[in-house]
Ligand SMILES: O=C(O)CCC(=O)C(=O)O
């Protein structure tokens with residue numbers, strides 16, 4: 332693990348992660364430590380995510396947002412925060428769309444066919460490539476953390492319940508006298524989120540000692556971030572950091588997030604509850620939590636929804 336001149340967000344190389352042999356090895360404890368202390372870390376993917384691949388991906392996303400509004404709003408879902416979001420009075424810079432079941436061919440095809448009824452093979456293949464790569468990173472991270480906590484036995488069953496939402500975001504530059512907030516401070520409601528962006532900065536993460544730090548992506552990297560569900564599952568060991576997007580300058584920002592949800596009940600492993608770590612959370616329904624967050628009238632940005640939903 333290194334810091335690449337940015338003291339606050341750790342960096343792990345994907346090659347080291349792939350070489351990891353399981354619990355007790357250094358890279359496993361580094362990943363776990365990064366998630367406990369920072370709630371996030373960069374994964375370096377040199378040679379896998381080249382500049383050319385990045386350009387192709389973000390060109391594709393730009394084309395998607397260039398579709399007419401009446402097409403984009405066809406991106407709907409029965410789940411909160413899974414469909415088209417845009418023109419929100421309190422977040423005027425943001426537009427966002429969601430591709431459900433993004434790691435399945437069917438999920439990507441059905442989204443593409445709604446957006447381009449005559450098909451768009453290039454977009455479809457690009458999203459499939461991206462979702463496969465990033466979901467593999469997500470699974471590796473989860474496996475390493477489970478191993479590091481000595482609860483590897485739950486990994487397989489967790490895998491069977493995982494579902495991936497790929498969300499794409501577009502932030503326009505603010506007009507004069509307009510808010511610069513592309514996204515207000517929040518924690519993710521996911522288990523894990525994996526983020527990437529075009530070359531335009533804006534994401535900031537709050538450290539445990541309450542400092543906002545800019546997320547300066549190293550080339551060919553993703554940001555792995557723990558969500559509230561991971562925090563609760565780990566009985567409050569993993570940190571789910573507050574983060575926000577602040578738009579400076581005149582460029583459009585595009586970002587992509589692969590968001591992991593669990594289809595059903597997340598149980599806190601008994602192994603993670605002991606005298607030194609009394610139970611902090613009860614088992615909870617992950618999509619129930621998302622609905623609760625959606626309807627919770629508590630709009631204080633830095634209020635712990637997960638504690639009020641399933642805290643002991
Ligand atoms: O645009 C980004 O980089 C972050 C977006 C984000 O925090 C979210 O969608 O939850």
Ligand SMILES: [Fe+2]
Nearest residue numbers: 517518519574
């Ligand atoms: Fe977020």
